[in-house]
Amino acid sequence: MNGLDYDYMMGLAPILLKYLPLTLEMAAAGMLCALVLASLLAIIRVLRIPVLNGATLLFISFFRGTPLLVQLFLFYYGLPQVLAILTQVNGITATILGLTLHFSAYMAESIRAAIVGIDRSQTEAALSIGMTNAQLMRRIILPQATRVAVPTLMNYFIDMIKSTSLAFTLGVTELMGATQKEASGSFLYFEAFLVVAIIYWVVVETLSLLQRWLEKRLNKAFVR
Amino acid sequence: MIKVEKLIKRYGANTVLNGIDLSIEKGEIIVVIGPSGTGKSTLLRCINFLECADSGRITLGGLSVDAARASKRDILTLRRQTAFVFQNYALFANKNALANVAERLIIVDGWPKARAHARAREILERIGLADKADAYPAALSGGQQQRVGIGRAMAANAELILFDEPTSALDPEWVDEVLGLMKALAAERQTMLVVTHEMQFARDVADRVIFMDGGRIVEQGPPDKLFTDPQDERTRAFLRKVLAQQPSLAP
Ligand SMILES: Nc1ncnc2c1ncn2[C@@H]1O[C@H](COP(=O)(O)OP(=O)(O)OP(=O)(O)O)[C@@H](O)[C@H]1O
Ligand SMILES: [Mg+2]
Numbered sequence: 001m002n003g004l005d006y007d008y009m010m011g012l013a014p015i016l017l018k019y020l021p022l023t024l025e026m027a028a029a030g031m032l033c034a035l036v037l038a039s040l041l042a043i044i045r046v047l048r049i050p051v052l053n054g055a056t057l058l059f060i061s062f063f064r065g066t067p068l069l070v071q072l073f074l075f076y077y078g079l080p081q082v083l084a085i086l087t088q089v090n091g092i093t094a095t096i097l098g099l100t101l102h103f104s105a106y107m108a109e110s111i112r113a114a115i116v117g118i119d120r121s122q123t124e125a126a127l128s129i130g131m132t133n134a135q136l137m138r139r140i141i142l143p144q145a146t147r148v149a150v151p152t153l154m155n156y157f158i159d160m161i162k163s164t165s166l167a168f169t170l171g172v173t174e175l176m177g178a179t180q181k182e183a184s185g186s187f188l189y190f191e192a193f194l195v196v197a198i199i200y201w202v203v204v205e206t207l208s209l210l211q212r213w214l215e216k217r218l219n220k221a222f223v224r
Numbered sequence: 225m226i227k228v229e230k231l232i233k234r235y236g237a238n239t240v241l242n243g244i245d246l247s248i249e250k251g252e253i254i255v256v257i258g259p260s261g262t263g264k265s266t267l268l269r270c271i272n273f274l275e276c277a278d279s280g281r282i283t284l285g286g287l288s289v290d291a292a293r294a295s296k297r298d299i300l301t302l303r304r305q306t307a308f309v310f311q312n313y314a315l316f317a318n319k320n321a322l323a324n325v326a327e328r329l330i331i332v333d334g335w336p337k338a339r340a341h342a343r344a345r346e347i348l349e350r351i352g353l354a355d356k357a358d359a360y361p362a363a364l365s366g367g368q369q370q371r372v373g374i375g376r377a378m379a380a381n382a383e384l385i386l387f388d389e390p391t392s393a394l395d396p397e398w399v400d401e402v403l404g405l406m407k408a409l410a411a412e413r414q415t416m417l418v419v420t421h422e423m424q425f426a427r428d429v430a431d432r433v434i435f436m437d438g439g440r441i442v443e444q445g446p447p448d449k450l451f452t453d454p455q456d457e458r459t460r461a462f463l464r465k466v467l468a469q470q471p472s473l474a475p
Binding site: 118 | 300303307312315316328331360362376380
């Protein structure tokens with residue numbers, strides 16, 4: 001086995017880091033959209049809104065039951081053949097869309113569990129003072145559910161950052177795509193993929209630190 | 225005046241309220257007693273529409289509603305004129321004592337925050353918890369939580385406050401402070417409908433005691449009459465049992 005080419009690795013790192021913002025942006029956009037969608041799906045499930053509840057169950061079942069890569073190919077390569085407007089959709093948008101739908105299916109379930117875990121008597125208390133369902137959700141349930149759900153949601157965010165690497169299969173030059181290109185130019189595959197692995201690792205570890213800090217803060221909330 | 229007419233509530237084949245008729249004068253303090261499972265809680269919950277009765281009519285604050293056909297609007301309007309004090313306090317865990325009391329003024333009545341907080345502070349003062357305004361429920365004793373629960377009901381300025389066994393979940397040491405607060409409210413002639421096993425409270429405070437059994441009102445009257453000279457055998461049996469547990473109250 002040959003020694004590692006450290007100089008190449010040191011030179012490659014700054015080149016790859018230029019693609020990190022795109023990776024993080026896709027993950028952040030996906031996460032924001034997924035949070036909104038997942039909250040809606042969770043509320044539909046909790047309130048058992050007729051028709052929508054059934055549709056939500058189907059949605060969750062499909063997006064949890066199929067691989068993310070298959071979903072991305074379906075949106076990017078498959079759908080444009082059926083729906084003409086979708087030919088406009090570029091790889092980045094398709095990735096964000098795919099991440100949103102895929103992860104919202106998982107996140108909806110953890111948000112729902114957090115909501116259902118809140119003592120039912122608080123719901124009755126809120127209704128008894130004349131709050132509407134929407135006020136009850138906004139003022140009482142969601143703030144408490146957030147606190148319970150945040151640690152799990154952070155895990156999904158970390159997972160989502162790693163999953164953005166699949167975007168390179170849709171021709172997006174993000175962190176993984178850029179590494180692939182660099183590596184096929186230099187033929188130093190091991191070095192190149194080691195560098196990108198370390199970059200992902202550092203990003204995820206940083207987020208894990210943030211997650212632990214957040215958890216501590218949230219556990220302190222509501223007791224004073 | 226508040227009126228409940230021919231209220232019926234079933235859970236499956238189980239008829240829990242079997243035609244309740246009740247009218248309550250403004251300023252009247254009514255205590256409801258009766259064995260477990262007779263529908264006392266259900267009656268209060270139907271008046272507040274936490275449960276929807278299967279039939280009957282509820283009249284409150286100028287609005288008269290057929291319980292089976294109440295619209296969402298009707299239900300909100302009726303709820304906003306009543307307040308409920310729960311056995312397990314049911315405070316909002318994400319809000320401190322002040323915010324628990326102020327919540328309804330801000331969200332339901334649309335008061336500006338500053339005015340609502342000022343009013344909530346007055347109420348905390350009255351219930352003796354001014355120094356706990358910033359405390360979250362988790363940091364309050366059971367008695368303090370229940371007083372905040374009553375404070376939240378007071379903020380509603382309700383036609384009628386419904387109490388469902390407000391002291392049953394409390395450690396004995398906290399019972400008196402809660403009953404004391406309820407007595408103070410009664411002295412101001414706040415209309416109240418109270419389900420409780422505290423017979424001394426019923427004697428001292430109630431204008432009328434109602435004995436329920438099997439989803440019906442069996443007997444009712446002023447406390448000295450009902451406690452000393454009950455007419456129905458079921459009332460007598462129930463009182464014998466309860467008074468044996470609270471011997472100081474025996475006539
Ligand atoms: N949600 C429900 N579903 C089915 N049955 C119910 C429900 N709530 C109450 N019941 C039944 O209705 C009956 C009356 O209950 P309720 O809670 O009103 O009695 P209670 O007089 O308040 O009793 P307690 O003194 O034990 O509080 C009971 O038999 C109970 O099992
Ligand atoms: Mg009860």
